[in-house]
Amino acid sequence: MKHLTILMLGSVAVLFSQACQPKESKSTQPNSEIAKEIVKEDPNKVVFENLDQILSPFEDMTEFALDKNDEGVIKSLEKVEAATKDGLFEKNLTQGSVKSLIPQIEKLKEFIKQKNHEQIALASADIFEFNTSNFIDTKKIENQIRIEHLDYMGFKTLALLNQRKIDWQKIQQTVSDVQKEWLVLSSNVKDNNLKDSFNYLFEGLLNSTTKKDIKTAQILASMDLSLVDVLETNF
DSSP states (O other): OOTTOOHHHHHHHHHHHHHTOOOOOOOOSOHHHHHHHHHHHOTTHHHHHHHHHHHHHHHHHHHHHHTTOHHHHHHHHHHHHHHHHTTHHHHHBOTTHHHHHHHHHHHHHHHHHHTOHHHHHHHHHHHHHHHHHTBTTGGGGHHHHHHHHHHHHHHHHHHHHTSSSOOHHHHHHHHHHHHHHHHHHGGGOOOHHHHHHHHHHHHHHHHHHHHTOHHHHHHHHHHHHHHHHHHGGGO
16 A cells, blocks of 8 residues: 555565464463463563554554545544544553643544545654654663654655645654664664665655655655565564
8 A cells, every 4th residue: 555665675575474474373272371471472562562553543544545545544543433442542652642642633533524635644644653752661662663753754754745735844854853763773773784775765865855856755755664664574
């Protein structure tokens, strides 16, 4: 669904995803016992799952909005409403941040009613970043949080490029802010080719914003989303 995705990187991400699909377990152990064993092997598994629950609906919604897919947008909204009802935001966001989140979600709902795809994409991308920045267990998975910021950069850039009047300064600020996260994260990345790819990506994005080159910026923002999928395999 990502726009203008670089085919080779996209294929790598797809193949990795398929290879990592959980296989059906033939174990006769009770589910609770299996869950305990999984958590024992990876204490942060639940933390990752909690993060995914408060981010994925907004990531999906941004993609659907960019594609003008109203059915997908509504399905994503249903997941947001379910998460709200289940108290997932209160459980997984820092104290006080939920109070700021509620009006953002209400505004998003208004854009959905209006079928304003441009604003839906922007609002959902911003909520994605808000939740990432206010996740309660950030210290436990700092690398993943920085990866999510990289993901945000791609979606936010595409959303801004999708506006009738493009705010190039805001795109440049978004890229510059996330580049700081990358500089910290890159020291933990062992794959030098991947490091170079991201470094060139940032250079290209900043250059394309200076030149106001929409097509190149779109390609690089989409490349960022594909590179993020590859980057996650390094941790």
